[in-house]
Amino acid sequence: MNVVTSHRPDRSPARRRLLDTATRLFYAEGIHAVGIDRIIAGACVAKATFYSHFPSKDDLVRAYIEEQDWLGRTAIAELGQLPPRERLLAIFDRIGEAAHQPGYRGCPFLNATAEYPDPTNPVRQAIDDHRRWFRELLRGLLAANGHSDPVRTADILIVLWDGLLISGHVDDSTELSVLTRDAVTRMLSIGR
Amino acid sequence: MNVVTSHRPDRSPARRRLLDTATRLFYAEGIHAVGIDRIIAGACVAKATFYSHFPSKDDLVRAYIEEQDWLGRTAIAELGQLPPRERLLAIFDRIGEAAHQPGYRGCPFLNATAEYPDPTNPVRQAIDDHRRWFRELLRGLLAANGHSDPVRTADILIVLWDGLLISGHVDDSTELSVLTRDAVTRMLSIGR
DNA sequence: GTTGATATAGACAGACCTGTCTGATAATGT
DNA sequence: ACATTATCAGACAGGTCTGTCTATATCAAC
Numbered sequence: 215m216n217v218v219t220s221h222r223p224d225r226s227p228a229r230r231r232l233l234d235t236a237t238r239l240f241y242a243e244g245i246h247a248v249g250i251d252r253i254i255a256g257a258c259v260a261k262a263t264f265y266s267h268f269p270s271k272d273d274l275v276r277a278y279i280e281e282q283d284w285l286g287r288t289a290i291a292e293l294g295q296l297p298p299r300e301r302l303l304a305i306f307d308r309i310g311e312a313a314h315q316p317g318y319r320g321c322p323f324l325n326a327t328a329e330y331p332d333p334t335n336p337v338r339q340a341i342d343d344h345r346r347w348f349r350e351l352l353r354g355l356l357a358a359n360g361h362s363d364p365v366r367t368a369d370i371l372i373v374l375w376d377g378l379l380i381s382g383h384v385d386d387s388t389e390l391s392v393l394t395r396d397a398v399t400r401m402l403s404i405g406r
Numbered sequence: 407m408n409v410v411t412s413h414r415p416d417r418s419p420a421r422r423r424l425l426d427t428a429t430r431l432f433y434a435e436g437i438h439a440v441g442i443d444r445i446i447a448g449a450c451v452a453k454a455t456f457y458s459h460f461p462s463k464d465d466l467v468r469a470y471i472e473e474q475d476w477l478g479r480t481a482i483a484e485l486g487q488l489p490p491r492e493r494l495l496a497i498f499d500r501i502g503e504a505a506h507q508p509g510y511r512g513c514p515f516l517n518a519t520a521e522y523p524d525p526t527n528p529v530r531q532a533i534d535d536h537r538r539w540f541r542e543l544l545r546g547l548l549a550a551n552g553h554s555d556p557v558r559t560a561d562i563l564i565v566l567w568d569g570l571l572i573s574g575h576v577d578d579s580t581e582l583s584v585l586t587r588d589a590v591t592r593m594l595s596i597g598r
Numbered sequence: 599g600t601t602g603a604t605a606t607a608g609a610c611a612g613a614c615c616t617g618t619c620t621g622a623t624a625a626t627g628t
Numbered sequence: 629a630c631a632t633t634a635t636c637a638g639a640c641a642g643g644t645c646t647g648t649c650t651a652t653a654t655c656a657a658c
Contacts, residue, residue: 228635244521246438249615260636265617319523327576328520329436331511345577369573369581370589377569381561384519385537389561397562400596420605441645452606454649463646 229267231257233281236274241322245275245329275326276336282322283344290351298359299402302352306375306398310391313382320383324376348372361402370401421459423449429470433514437467437521467518468528474514475536482543490551491594494544498567498590502583505574512575516568540564553594562593 224230235256239248250271254264268274293304312318319325323341330337352371356364374397382390427448431440442463446456460466485496504510511517515533522529544563548556566589574582 226634243523244438246436247521247523250617251615261617261638262619263635266634271616320520324516324572324576325520328512328517329439331435331439341576366585366588369577369585370592372577373569373573373585373589374565375569376572377565377567380516380568381565384516384533385561385564393558393561393565396558397565400562400593404592404595418604442647443645453608453647455605457647458604 226267228257228259228263232259232264232267232274233277237278237281240275240278241319241325242317245326272335272337276340279323279326279337279340279344283340283347286344287347298355302355302359302371302402303395303398306378306394307391309375309378309382309394313379313387313390318383318387321376321379324379345372348375359402367401367404371398374398374401418459420449420451420455424451424456424459424466425469425473428466429473432467432470433511433517434509437518464527464529468532471515471518471529471532471536475532475539478536479539490547494547494551494563494594495587495590498570498586499583501567501570501574501586505571505579505582510575513568513571516571537564540567551594559593559596563590566590566593 224233232253236248236253239253239256250261250264253274254261257264268277289308290305293301296304323344326337327341332338333342349368349372352368353364356367356371361367378390378394378397381387381393424445428440428445431445431448442453442456445466446453449456460469481500482497485493488496515536518529519533524530525534541560541564544560545556548559548563553559566586570582570586570589573579573585
């Protein structure tokens with residue numbers, strides 16, 4: 215969910231700059247709206263170098279999505295040791311933090327989904343992988359919290375997650391953190 | 407939310423066919439991914455005729471969004487007389503019906519938002535209008551139902567609405583109707 | 599019959615798209 | 629010293645995009 219591009223080691227500096235520039239532009243303007251020429255110009259990389267690192271634009275898009283997945287998993291892992299309920303709340307608190315950053319434009323995975331209709335496309339597969347991981351994460355935390363129906367409640371929490379990320383983008387987001395706490399605690403209060 | 411294109415009178419048959427074809431293609435494949443040439447071919451309309459009805463492609467996109475708005479309002483109006491709570495549930499039941507239609511690809515408004523980053527764009531303005539109408543509708547129904555906090559609860563219901571439309575598209579949607587009923591009744595059970 | 603509105607097919611311009619290729623330059627390891 | 633690897637700038641091909649334009653055809657009203 216975070217779209218920070220920074221500080222991840224990579225095979226080469228040029229590749230790192232390409233992925234950073236692509237991340238910034240894809241997220242800010244949409245994938246189809248950004249051409250290769252602008253990415254290589256922003257990354258100060260020659261076109262031939264780009265195509266030596268990424269066989270096609272779609273490979274770059276897939277790398278972008280996979281890195282967002284990696285960043286999301288890393289951010290959760292870096293939350294530190296917390297009891298299940300507090301961990302759940304801390305995960306959802308990240309929504310408010312992200313939405314108040316300048317340039318916030320919703321969830322990169324959902325935005326990409328809107329531009330990739332074919333569910334068998336590798337980009338969509340990478341997005342599905344990310345969502346499967348997140349769903350399992352929530353199920354585990356709800357079960358560890360002694361929740362009576364972790365499977366169903368995890369599904370609803372994901373519905374809230376997606377909807378809150380949208381709300382922070384397209385609606386007035388001044389009360390998003392309060393709204394998030396309210397919605398999640400309402401949901402957790404049911405079923406123990 | 408419904409993407410049915412049908413049966414709305416229009417100024418001219420050619421314009422009607424253009425809007426129907428554009429609706430079908432924009433929704434199925436995304437807006438940037440569909441060119442004018444394909445729309446006029448699908449509508450059996452000459453290019454000059456297209457540009458006499460729509461000064462630019464963006465005007466066609468705005469007409470597409472405004473018609474989806476009109477269809478949504480019409481569908482709600484056609485629900486007939488129902489008590490507030492049943493009306494709310496009936497509105498949300500439409501999600502399951504829509505998501506099980508072949509070719510369902512999520513919410514046309516949110517998909518368009520992902521492709522239009524500039525919030526001052528007329529397309530985005532039309533989407534904002536639609537969302538404002540829907541928010542007011544939910545607030546009124548919650549207030550009429552004697553709910554203790556209709557403003558906040560309407561915000562959460564919109565979060566659920568957006569999230570459920572996404573879930574029906576990108577996740578397994580076999581239990582979407584049950585999930586919707588569960589999430590909405592859970593939410594309505596709090597605050598009277 | 600004549601006029602005016604609306605439609606047709608399709609060429610065209612200018613921009614942008616992805617992806618390939620050439621040929622030169624710099625850094626690195628042995 | 630030499631080979632390898634990565635990089636550079638940029639031309640180029642072939643396609644698609646939006647939007648304009650020409651020239652013709654249909655049809656209704658008067």
